[in-house]
Amino acid sequence: MGQEEQATQQMKVIVFQLFENQFGVDVSQVRSIERVVEITKVPRVPSFVKGVIHLRGAVIPVIDLKERLMLDEQPLTDDSRIILLIVNGYEVGAIVDAASDVVDIPLEAIEPPPQMMAAGVDMKFLRGIAKLSDQLLVLLDLDRVLNTEEIEQIFEGEGLGT
Amino acid sequence: MEMNQYLNLFIEESREHLQALNEHLLSLETEPKNEGMVREIFRSAHTLKGMSATMGYEDMASLTHEMENVLDEVRNGKMSVSPEMMDILFQCVDYLEEMVHSISNQGDGRLDVSSVVSGLKRILSGKEVAASSALPPVGSTDVSEVNLLQDEELDWTFDEFELTVIRQSMESGFTVFWVRTAISIDCVMKAARAYIVYSGLEAHGEIIKCVPPVEELEQEKMDRLFDIVLITDKQNEDLEKVVLEVAEVDSVTIKQLDPHQFLYSTSNEIDVATPDVNPLEEAVQATKETAQVPKKETRTKTSSFHQTIRVDIEKLDILMNLFSELVIDRGRLEQIARELRHNGLLETVEHMNRISGDLQNTILTIRMIPLDSVFNRFPRMIRDLTRELDKKIELVIEGADTELDRTLIDEIGDPLVHLLRNSADHGIENPKQRLEAGKSETGTIFLRAYYSGNHVMIEVEDNGKGIGREGVLKKALEQNLITEQQVGSLTDKQVHELLFNSGFSTAEQISGVSGRGVGLDVVKTGIEALGGTISVDSTPGVGTRFLIQLPLTLSIISSMLVQVEHEVYAVPLSSIMETAVFSRDQIMSVQQREVIDFRGKIVPLINLKEIFQLPNQDVSLQEEVSVLIIRKGEKMAGLIIDSFIGQQDIVLKSLGKYLPNVFAISGATILGNGQVALIIDCNQLIR
Numbered sequence: 001m002g003q004e005e006q007a008t009q010q011m012k013v014i015v016f017q018l019f020e021n022q023f024g025v026d027v028s029q030v031r032s033i034e035r036v037v038e039i040t041k042v043p044r045v046p047s048f049v050k051g052v053i054h055l056r057g058a059v060i061p062v063i064d065l066k067e068r069l070m071l072d073e074q075p076l077t078d079d080s081r082i083i084l085l086i087v088n089g090y091e092v093g094a095i096v097d098a099a100s101d102v103v104d105i106p107l108e109a110i111e112p113p114p115q116m117m118a119a120g121v122d123m124k125f126l127r128g129i130a131k132l133s134d135q136l137l138v139l140l141d142l143d144r145v146l147n148t149e150e151i152e153q154i155f156e157g158e159g160l161g162t
Numbered sequence: 163m164e165m166n167q168y169l170n171l172f173i174e175e176s177r178e179h180l181q182a183l184n185e186h187l188l189s190l191e192t193e194p195k196n197e198g199m200v201r202e203i204f205r206s207a208h209t210l211k212g213m214s215a216t217m218g219y220e221d222m223a224s225l226t227h228e229m230e231n232v233l234d235e236v237r238n239g240k241m242s243v244s245p246e247m248m249d250i251l252f253q254c255v256d257y258l259e260e261m262v263h264s265i266s267n268q269g270d271g272r273l274d275v276s277s278v279v280s281g282l283k284r285i286l287s288g289k290e291v292a293a294s295s296a297l298p299p300v301g302s303t304d305v306s307e308v309n310l311l312q313d314e315e316l317d318w319t320f321d322e323f324e325l326t327v328i329r330q331s332m333e334s335g336f337t338v339f340w341v342r343t344a345i346s347i348d349c350v351m352k353a354a355r356a357y358i359v360y361s362g363l364e365a366h367g368e369i370i371k372c373v374p375p376v377e378e379l380e381q382e383k384m385d386r387l388f389d390i391v392l393i394t395d396k397q398n399e400d401l402e403k404v405v406l407e408v409a410e411v412d413s414v415t416i417k418q419l420d421p422h423q424f425l426y427s428t429s430n431e432i433d434v435a436t437p438d439v440n441p442l443e444e445a446v447q448a449t450k451e452t453a454q455v456p457k458k459e460t461r462t463k464t465s466s467f468h469q470t471i472r473v474d475i476e477k478l479d480i481l482m483n484l485f486s487e488l489v490i491d492r493g494r495l496e497q498i499a500r501e502l503r504h505n506g507l508l509e510t511v512e513h514m515n516r517i518s519g520d521l522q523n524t525i526l527t528i529r530m531i532p533l534d535s536v537f538n539r540f541p542r543m544i545r546d547l548t549r550e551l552d553k554k555i556e557l558v559i560e561g562a563d564t565e566l567d568r569t570l571i572d573e574i575g576d577p578l579v580h581l582l583r584n585s586a587d588h589g590i591e592n593p594k595q596r597l598e599a600g601k602s603e604t605g606t607i608f609l610r611a612y613y614s615g616n617h618v619m620i621e622v623e624d625n626g627k628g629i630g631r632e633g634v635l636k637k638a639l640e641q642n643l644i645t646e647q648q649v650g651s652l653t654d655k656q657v658h659e660l661l662f663n664s665g666f667s668t669a670e671q672i673s674g675v676s677g678r679g680v681g682l683d684v685v686k687t688g689i690e691a692l693g694g695t696i697s698v699d700s701t702p703g704v705g706t707r708f709l710i711q712l713p714l715t716l717s718i719i720s721s722m723l724v725q726v727e728h729e730v731y732a733v734p735l736s737s738i739m740e741t742a743v744f745s746r747d748q749i750m751s752v753q754q755r756e757v758i759d760f761r762g763k764i765v766p767l768i769n770l771k772e773i774f775q776l777p778n779q780d781v782s783l784q785e786e787v788s789v790l791i792i793r794k795g796e797k798m799a800g801l802i803i804d805s806f807i808g809q810q811d812i813v814l815k816s817l818g819k820y821l822p823n824v825f826a827i828s829g830a831t832i833l834g835n836g837q838v839a840l841i842i843d844c845n846q847l848i849r
């Protein structure tokens with residue numbers, strides 16, 4: 001990743017919560033953070049795909065990040081936010097419990113993902129774990145989280161489209 | 163750098179000339195004595211030669227040069243048109259097309275043309291060798307050009323308006339120059355050079371006169387000289403520099419017009435006029451007068467050519483996108499106005515609706531291109547096919563001026579090629595069979611296009627042998643598309659539909675022309691992807707007709723908004739036949755499927771809640787059921803919904819790359835209240 005080679009040796013990260021855990025995504029993959037607007041359901045898609053929303057003239061698919069990562073769904077709260085992510089050229093909104101902060105993480109504070117679940121998330125979705133002075137930040141590998149191949153497999157696996 | 167600027171122009175013009183070559187060669191083939199055609203063909207070849215030489219595509223230039231040699235002989239009556247010559251000339255055009263194709267794909271346009279060149283040479287050597295033809299005919303115009311060079315006089319005059327302008331600018335301290343530019347004698351893109359000079363000068367002042375007029379310059383209707391009268395505050399030397407900077411300009415003569423001559427001769431008139439006439443008014447008057455004169459001219463001219471501008475397609479797409487945003491806001495405004503019940507607002511919105519409706523139509527028509535741009539390559543294709551298949555086929559094209567959205571135009575070509583090849587290969591019999599069947603030796607393929615409501619229909623019809631039911635059934639059985647039991651019960655229509663199954667080809671042998679079993683199903687998918695439908699009907703021994711129905715445009719569609727549970731869905735009007743309300747006891751059950759009797763036809767019902775797996779309320783309590791009768795070709799189905807909301811123009815948006823191929827959903831649209839509504843794809847609901 002280009003950001004890791006920067007002279008500052010730091011990485012800017014958007015911090016958000018899922019349950020009580022702190023997660024982070026590279027700021028360059030985030031376009032904006034939105035309040036939750038009305039979501040139009042799309043029939044016969046994987047259940048973590050909540051539907052589509054209208055955002056400034058465009059139609060954007062929205063997924064529930066908790067359901068995607070931890071297979072656990074909870075009702076939305078006032079703090080819930082949609083983080084608009086751009087990965088591989090497509091835009092996807094991800095519902096999180098709260099989006100709190102933007103932090104700079106020194107690269108040396110990032111460790112590779114452990115060989116086990118961290119914060120209840122499958123390691124295949126992790127890019128690393130950042131140890132900050134007061135907290136642990138789980139960095140997500142969005143390419144994996146938002147992999148469309150997998151979505152298409154789910155489409156086929158569930159026998160959808162017939 | 164300079165070349166790049168012209169590359170697009172070059173490619174576009176080359177294509178036009180190649181198309182012209184094809185058309186004229188075809189006409190020449192039918193009337194080999196037509197001298198006018200030979201001249202046209204010669205002209206296209208000559209222009210192509212010139213353009214390609216300037217752009218540095220040598221293979222293309224040398225090939226066109228050889229073509230020119232042969233054509234020149236024909237033009238001068240030293241040779242007559244032979245079938246062999248036609249074949250080689252057609253081949254040349256193919257090679258040229260290939261080169262242009264390569265160039266348009268950033269290639270170098272190189273191609274080994276030795277085979278056709280030797281063919282051309284062979285034709286030439288068959289006649290008395292006229293070596294002189296090797297000279298490019300450009301030389302022949304030399305004499306007249308020299309004459310013009312000596313003619314240094316200003317042999318034209320200014321009209322009233324121009325005089326006024328000159329006079330006024332001189333009074334305000336500007337100088338007026340007369341600039342005569344001579345373009346190099348062997349320059350091949352004179353128009354381009356002249357244009358660079360023109361715009362170069364225009365950047366430094368105001369051009370009030372150009373001889374010959376700009377339009378003629380653009381069409382290269384000039385010799386090497388042209389004159390420009392420029393009002394400027396620049397010096398003689400500056401202008402000279404501007405002009406000489408342009409490549410292939412031989413010389414430039416710049417003279418300052420004598421202010422005394424103008425101011426003196428005209429000041430008298432001003433004295434008479436000025437006391438009570440405001441100079442501005444006078445200018446306006448003058449403009450009006452002159453404005454009227456050229457109008458008359460153009461009116462007589464328009465009969466011969468349309469006034470057009472070339473616009474980057476991307477700009478039209480942007481315009482369309484911007485307009486779609488506007489349509490969304492229009493919907494929102496409408497809703498707000500209704501909620502507020504403010505009369506002034508309602509009126510304004512109503513007015514805005516009308517205007518944006520007109521605007522929408524205009525934008526849509528700007529994006530429309532006549533189908534001719536697709537059809538024009540088919541005569542040539544059919545000609546080649548007749549040779550290849552050893553059949554006699556005539557192609558009759560009707561309605562080539564029917565217009566279609568350009569996105570559709572780009573996509574419709576390939577399916578049509580498939581269908582035409584199919585008709586030529588499978589439909590039309592060979593001459594012997596035709597005679598035996600009591601038909602004329604020459605088969606006919608009709609290609610028709612016409613409007614029908616909000617659609618464009620394209621027909622490909624042949625008077626060939628038709629689709630043999632037995633042959634199709636046999637093939638379908640072999641391919642396991644149907645079972646033995648079905649054979650008897652299938653209607654002819656259903657049998658024809660089998661042709662569109664993948665892996666189906668009735669050709670006994672796989673020929674080079676059509677049919678590797680990937681024919682008609684690809685055509686069908688292609689056309690359905692465009693939001694169109696295709697059907698076929700055929701009478702054995704009489705012929706086959708394929709009918710394609712296409713929407714006029716893709717991005718803005720009229721639709722019916724319906725509600726199911728809490729969700730709003732849009733159903734394109736094009737697939738709706740009717741809306742209806744049935745009472746519950748009218749619903750019958752056939753083989754565990756709910757059906758209704760709709761005008762004597764048994765129509766299956768589709769429950770959207772089930773299909774879309776929406777949480778189902780107990781609907782059986784309701785007395786009445788709202789049903790949308792939808793269709794796909796001949797098939798119908800009833801869509802059970804909760805309620806109708808109304809008709810609305812909606813803008814099609816994709817669901818994004820993250821959600822490809824959602825079942826029965828073709829996209830989404832944004833409603834007036836900012837909500838997203840999904841658009842139902844009826845084609846996928848009916849099977």
